Amino acid sequence: MxxxxxxxxxxxxxxxxxxxxxxxxxxxxxSAANYGCAGSSIDSFAVKSQQGTTFGHIYLYFDSSTKKNCAVTVKNDAGSYGTVTYTSIQIWKCSAGTRAGSDCSNIDSDVKDAGDYKYQAGPKSLAAGGHCIEVDATINNKNGYTAQYFSKAIHCG
Structure with missing residues (x-):
């Protein structure tokens, strides 16, 4: 050569x-795979419109070292991913004694992220060791439709 x-x-x-x-x-x-949340993935929930169209998902994580739950709402194409629209995530810490599957009628604390976002709302973290939590999310798409998810008390303990 x-x-x-x-x-x-x-x-x-x-x-x-x-x-x-x-x-x-x-x-x-x-950590980008966890959308900014620390810990392990423990649940996900579809955020659906009244017509049944999924606009995105709530992804829920738990960090066993800090006893914090972390949640994020991530939009998909039907939820106008990449377009600025109202998107929210909220985590509620239920008061002691709340049972899984019930309504979290008494709230010890909560965190929320809501605004006009292109891709996601959150991440938001909340220390809730020993308590149930509830999560809720809203996604508005560019066509004026709304999708929501409201959980009952979950992940108690």
């Missing part, structure tokens, strides 16, 4: 290695 070809191949290899290294260095972190 003549030196000119060898030099070109060496240059191409160096450029390829640099590009691969750049791609690895700029790859999204593992």
């Amino acid at each position: 003549n030196s000119s070809i060898r030099n070109r191949l060496a240059s191409m290899l160096a450029i390829s290695t640099a590009l691969i290294g750049y791609g690895l260095a700029t790859a999204p972190s593992a």
Whole structure:
């Protein structure tokens, strides 16, 4: 192989290695898969319109080291993903004694993120160890339709 070809191949290899290294260095972190929430995925809920169309999902996480629940509402195409529309997520910490599947009529605390977003509302975290939680979400799409989800008391303990 003549030196000119060898030099070109060496240059191409160096450029390829640099590009691969750049791609690895700029790859999204593992936490991006959790939409900014710490912990493990414990549940998800479809956010549906009255007509039954799913506009997105609530993703719920629990961090056992901090005893915090974290939730995010992520829009899909029907929910106008990529278009600024009203989107919300809320987590409620039920008072002691609330049983799973019941209404969380007495609230100890709550966190909410609501506004005009392109992709998601949240993440929002709430310490609720030893208590049930409720989650709710709303997504308005660009056509003026609304989808909502309201849970009963869940993930008690």
